[in-house]
Amino acid sequence: MNLMGELSGAIERHEIGAHFQPQIDVKTGLIVAVELLSRWTHPSLGLIGPDEFIPLAEESGLIDEIGAVMIDLGCECAADWQSRGWNIQVAVNVSAAELPASRFLVRIFENVDRLHLDPSGLTVEITESRAINDAREAVARLTVLRGLGVGVSIDDFGTGYSSIDQLLALPSTEVKLDRSLVQSDDEESLRAMEIIVALAHVRRVSVVAEGVETAEHLERVRLLGCDRAQGFYLARPGPRAEIEAMLELQDAARPREEIA
């Protein structure tokens, strides 16, 4: 089966959707953010993960269209949840391959306008940021987003030597420590994480630890001073109804004075 050939039809047939994974505040244990992870519901193959079709989309240029689907969905969720009084940051992945086209920026502006969305409830996670070809152009686009109030996150942080440079160069509000670092307990990784957390905090950039799979991982990132944690130990990515059930429960447990 030629997946590449089917991908453009999949977008038209609305087969591209998302699963949702929460991030918790390490200090309070509350869900404070939710990441949208794209999923392709193929009519015969079932659910296909992004590792399979995002590279194809980047290659074929369809990434802009998939990006638009995900931005629309993320903005719609953010607006819906804001209207329910839930203070949840919604994160959408934007590939470095989308940065050169201004379409994703325009799409965000259109959604903010149409949905009366508070843009500070939205974060874009820049994936494959090492593949940014024109750093000046990327900085310019991301600066526009920051000006609107949208958060900018550097994904998979710590997987390449250029990471620290990017923390200094990109107008980011957040870094996401890659799970290869988070899950490693050797001295070198721990020291690297300490330095990243310190540098990020000096720059008022928050740190999200990804790939938290065990209680030990959570304790480690708590001791290191990470702000948020995300991973299978806390919750696996799941359908929208599942995350909304979690957010409803959390909302129902809110102290009364906070609601008033």
Ligand code: C2E
């Ligand atoms: P990512 O942005 O780093 O997303 C986290 C990935 O790790 C997700 O895989 C998630 O399911 C998985 N994960 C979460 N917690 C754990 C854990 O505790 N342990 C392990 N081993 N894995 C965990 P997923 O959904 O397969 O996504 C893979 C990658 O595809 C994403 O990595 C992201 O780079 C890319 N991606 C996903 N959705 C989109 C999208 O809409 N646009 C773009 N451009 N890229 C996307």
Ligand code: CA
């Ligand atoms: Ca991500």
Ligand code: CA
């Ligand atoms: Ca990541």
